Amino acid sequence: MKKKEVPQDESSLNKVNSKELCYAVDEDGNYTTELSSGWDPKKIALDNALEDIEKRVEEARLRVLAGTTSPIEYYMELCKMDLTILASYVGFFKWTVKRHFKPSVFQKLSNKKLAKYADVFDITIEELQNGPS
Template identity: 40%
Template sequence: MKKNEVPQDQASTYAGQHKLMYAVDEKGDYTGVPSSGWEVESNATRDALNAINRDRLSAWERAKHGETSPLEFHMYDRRMDLSLLAQTVGLFQWRVRRHLRPAIFAELSDSLLERYCEALGLSREQLQSLPETPPSE
């Protein structure tokens, strides 16, 4: 990649920041060049975020209707999935999956709730409730 080929696509994912790229100058030597983003990269980032967001909105809807526990919403809201949340709290996935059932989540012990609060960075009240309105983004 030549210096003048370093993309400057003003990616929203960079929030005005620049990343450092390495590119070749006129003399054939490498130099660091700040880039404001590459559309190819930011599209991939945004697709990944959209995929998480779809799960997040669907979990909010289902939790609102009592079909899943608020835990599922908070998991996606923290950009986690089942395997990552299980790893973070140190439980098998099948146990976390059980805790997504509203009846079982409602009966969860203090120590397990504490572990979920810690993993998700939420207070007890936040973990056990849902935001009033469907989350934006």
């Protein structure tokens, strides 16, 4: 695409004043870079992904409030992580993290284990124990 044709559509990236680097052809036919604020197909895909994340966070929050999962699952979703990533960050096996999702197991976790989760989520142990509101 030519440098003048690089899309500058409104996108979700505008919310964070971010631009994306794209390759384009200049007037002399040479490849160069140009900043783009986004384009509609990418905006739609990004908005759909963000909407899906918000939905998963809310579902996890409701499960915590209902007492069917621990706050660890909620904060994992809130921080846009999955089980594999969270397990690697805290240094536990995936099955161990999944076990910590059980409220009865979560309530018995040591402060040392809770501190690992709190550090990864960038919250205090108290915030982790209290969960979402």
